[in-house]
Amino acid sequence: MKRLMLGLIAWAVLNGPVSAQGAPVVVELYTSQGCSSCPPADAMLHDLAQLDGVIALALHVDYWDYIGWKDEFADPAHAKRQRSYAAVAGRRSVYTPQMIINGTSDIVGGRKAEVLDVIARHAAVPPMVHLDVQRAGDVLTIKARLRGPAPGPMVVQMLRFQPMRKSRITRGENAGKLLEYANIVQDLRILTGWDGHDAFTFDTEITGDLPAVVLIQGARMGPIFAAQVVR
Numbered sequence: 001m002k003r004l005m006l007g008l009i010a011w012a013v014l015n016g017p018v019s020a021q022g023a024p025v026v027v028e029l030y031t032s033q034g035c036s037s038c039p040p041a042d043a044m045l046h047d048l049a050q051l052d053g054v055i056a057l058a059l060h061v062d063y064w065d066y067i068g069w070k071d072e073f074a075d076p077a078h079a080k081r082q083r084s085y086a087a088v089a090g091r092r093s094v095y096t097p098q099m100i101i102n103g104t105s106d107i108v109g110g111r112k113a114e115v116l117d118v119i120a121r122h123a124a125v126p127p128m129v130h131l132d133v134q135r136a137g138d139v140l141t142i143k144a145r146l147r148g149p150a151p152g153p154m155v156v157q158m159l160r161f162q163p164m165r166k167s168r169i170t171r172g173e174n175a176g177k178l179l180e181y182a183n184i185v186q187d188l189r190i191l192t193g194w195d196g197h198d199a200f201t202f203d204t205e206i207t208g209d210l211p212a213v214v215l216i217q218g219a220r221m222g223p224i225f226a227a228q229v230v231r
Helices: 002-015 038-048 076-089 112-123
Strands: 025-031 054-060 098-101 105-108 129-136 139-146 154-168 178-194 200-205 212-218 224-230
Touching: 025 038, 025 076, 025 112, 038 054, 038 112, 038 178, 054 076, 054 154, 076 098, 076 178, 098 112, 105 112, 129 212, 129 224, 139 154, 139 212, 154 200, 178 200
Parallel strands: 025 054, 054 178
Antiparallel strands: 025 098, 098 105, 129 139, 139 200, 154 178, 154 212, 212 224
């Protein structure tokens, strides 16, 4: 993992913050504590989460629970979201570890060079949506406006996440390992839709101390046009 982090730092030094031109790039990792191939991807997501301009999220799925270890962070909603991505892309199956970048690029998790290249390409695209999210107590105010023509129907989503957890796995393919996880998604909700034709303002309740990510995404699991973290 140390070598991976050094590689990420070197990449960032040479290329600059990935958000220099575009909006933050969202990396969704579909992973499972019961998957022997996932720990390297989990470690990579931990390092990606430390890069400026990257919003890295771990969505643990439940479909490997039957092989000996029930993932304590798994949520059926995450597997449903992953399957929706697969359906839109014409894929017949889902797998772990899988990274979905900005809602459109599908990469096997842990392929460092390929992931960083795709992140850089997404970051170079000028943002289509200007997003501003502010929290005042238990109220989250979301404001958005388009920077160009409307791309079609969009949805506004909020994901809460736990920044860091360690887990000792005692059964299954990763038995005996103490694993560290970053930005574990705990709750995923669609707040409302937006057609993009007019500037958008929306208030929603937010409680507790967990950070949140607001995403504006094309309807039917389309591209992610804007994202912002609120702590």
